[in-house]
Amino acid sequence: MGFLSERSRYAQNAIEMEDSTAEALVEKGMKIIHLNRGDPTYYIKTPKYEIDAYKKALDDNKVYYSRAQGIIELTNAIVKRYKVLYNLKFNEDKVIVTQGVSEALSMLNSALINKNDKAVLFSPYYPLYITQLKLNGGYAILERYDESNKWNIHIDDLKKSLKFIKNDGKINKVKYMLITNPNNPTGTVMDRSVLEEIVDIANEYNIMLVSDEIYDEIIFNNAKFTSISKIAKGIPHIILNGVSKNYNATGFRIGYVIIPEDDKKSLALRSKFYSYSMVRLSSNTPAEYSAAEAIGNISAHKREIQKFVKLISDRVNFTYKILTENKYINIVRPNSAYYLFPKIYLKELGFKNDTMFVDKLLKEEGIQIVWGSAFGAPSHVRIVALAPKPILKYAVTKFNNFCKKYAK
Numbered sequence: 169m170g171f172l173s174e175r176s177r178y179a180q181n182a183i184e185m186e187d188s189t190a191e192a193l194v195e196k197g198m199k200i201i202h203l204n205r206g207d208p209t210y211y212i213k214t215p216k217y218e219i220d221a222y223k224k225a226l227d228d229n230k231v232y233y234s235r236a237q238g239i240i241e242l243t244n245a246i247v248k249r250y251k252v253l254y255n256l257k258f259n260e261d262k263v264i265v266t267q268g269v270s271e272a273l274s275m276l277n278s279a280l281i282n283k284n285d286k287a288v289l290f291s292p293y294y295p296l297y298i299t300q301l302k303l304n305g306g307y308a309i310l311e312r313y314d315e316s317n318k319w320n321i322h323i324d325d326l327k328k329s330l331k332f333i334k335n336d337g338k339i340n341k342v343k344y345m346l347i348t349n350p351n352n353p354t355g356t357v358m359d360r361s362v363l364e365e366i367v368d369i370a371n372e373y374n375i376m377l378v379s380d381e382i383y384d385e386i387i388f389n390n391a392k393f394t395s396i397s398k399i400a401k402g403i404p405h406i407i408l409n410g411v412s413k414n415y416n417a418t419g420f421r422i423g424y425v426i427i428p429e430d431d432k433k434s435l436a437l438r439s440k441f442y443s444y445s446m447v448r449l450s451s452n453t454p455a456e457y458s459a460a461e462a463i464g465n466i467s468a469h470k471r472e473i474q475k476f477v478k479l480i481s482d483r484v485n486f487t488y489k490i491l492t493e494n495k496y497i498n499i500v501r502p503n504s505a506y507y508l509f510p511k512i513y514l515k516e517l518g519f520k521n522d523t524m525f526v527d528k529l530l531k532e533e534g535i536q537i538v539w540g541s542a543f544g545a546p547s548h549v550r551i552v553a554l555a556p557k558p559i560l561k562y563a564v565t566k567f568n569n570f571c572k573k574y575a576k
C-alpha cells in the first residue's frame with residue numbers, strides 16, 4: 169500500500185488536462201486563444217452592485233465564520249428568487265449554502281455513496297460528477313443524452329437499464345439520478361415532456377432526482393426552461409445552483425442546494441447536508457453577503473442578466489453560424505449557457521480520436537478547446553463562446569480551416 173489513498177487517483181479535472189501543454193506553448197512564445205474555459209469573468213465584468221456588496225461586507229468587518237447553513241440574508245434571497253422566477257414556495261431551512269455547486273457535489277456523494285453504490289449520470293456529463301462519485305467509491309450507470317433528439321435524454325434506454333438493475337435486485341444501490349438542465353457541454357434546455365418522464369421514472373424506481381440548474385437564466389433562442397421543482401412536487405429531489413454563472417461570479421465560490429420535500433429520504437439528506445456544512449464551519453462570509461445582494465436585489469439583477477444573456481446569445485449564435493459552414497462537423501444548435509459541442513468527423517480528417525484532434529489544433533493553430541472524451545462523449549469537442557466576436561471569428565475560422573486542411 170502506498171502513501172496516498174487509492175481513491176486519490178480520481179482527483180483530476182478532465183477539462184483542465186490540456187492546460188499544461190498550453191502553458192508550455194505560451195512559455196515558448198506562442199499566442200494561444202482560449203476557447204476552453206467556461207468562466208465568463210475572463211471576458212465580461214462581474215456586475216458592479218455585486219462587487220460593491222462584497223467590498224461593503226469587508227468594510228463592515230463581516231469576516232467571521234458565518235452560520236454554517238449560510239447567512240439568513242442569503243437563504244432568504246434564494247427563497248425569494250424561486251418565488252419570483254418560478255412561483256415556487258419553500259422555507260429558508262430547505263436551503264443550504266455551499267462553496268460552489270462543486271462542494272455540494274462533494275457533500276452529496278459523501279452523504280450517499282458507499283463503496284460500489286451507483287448513480288445514474290448521462291453523457292455528455294459535467295466531468296466533476298464522475299470525479300466526486302468515484303472519489304467516494306461509487307460508479308456511474310451511464311445513460312445518454314441523445315444527439316439525434318436535440319440532446320434530450322434517451323428515455324427508452326434509461327427505462328431498459330433501470331428495469332434490468334431492478335430485476336437484478338440491485339436497485340437499492342442506485343442512490344441518485346443527476347440531470348444537467350440547462351446543459352454543459354451541449355447547451356441544451358430539456359423539453360418539459362422529457363422532464364416529466366424523468367420524474368415519473370425517478371418516482372417509479374424510488375431514486376432521488378438531482379437537477380443541476382446552474383445555467384437556468386442563461387436561456388435564449390426562445391427556449392423554455394422548466395425547473396425540476398415545478399414538476400417533481402411530492403417526489404424526493406434536489407436542486408443545485410449558485411452564483412457562478414447567472415451572476416457571473418465564479419470566484420466567489422457560492423453555490424446552494426435546495427431539498428424542498430419532507431419525505432424520509434429528503435429529511436435524512438437535508439439533515440446530513442446541515443452536518444456537512446458544520447464540518448467545514450462556514451462558506452466565505454463576505455462572498456455570502458455579496459451573493460445575498462446579487463440574488464436578493466431582483467431589479468438590479470434583472471437589468472444585468474438581460475444584458476448578459478443578450479451578449480452571450482449573440483456570441484453563441486455567431487459562433488454557431490460560422491461552425492455551420494464546416495462540412496466536417498455536425499452541430500446541434502445550443503439554446504443556453506455558452507458552449508458549442510460539435511461532433512467531428514474524425515475519420516474523414518484522419519484523426520484517431522478527439523484528444524489527438526484537440527492537441528494538434530492547439531499545437532498547430534494556437535486554439536485551445538476541450539476534447540469530448542472529458543465529458544464522456546468521444547468524437548466531440550467543446551468550444552466556449554465567451555470571447556468577443558472578433559476573437560471568436562478569428563479562432564473559429566481557424567478551426568474550420570484546420571478541418572479543411574486535414575480533410576481527405
Ligand SMILES: Cc1ncc(COP(=O)(O)O)c(C=O)c1O
Pocket residue numbers: 206267268269270271294348351352380382409410411412418422423
Ligand atoms: C453544469 C455545471 N455544474 C457545476 C459547475 C461548477 O459550479 P461552481 O462554480 O458553483 O462550483 C459547473 C462549472 O462549469 C457546471 O458547468
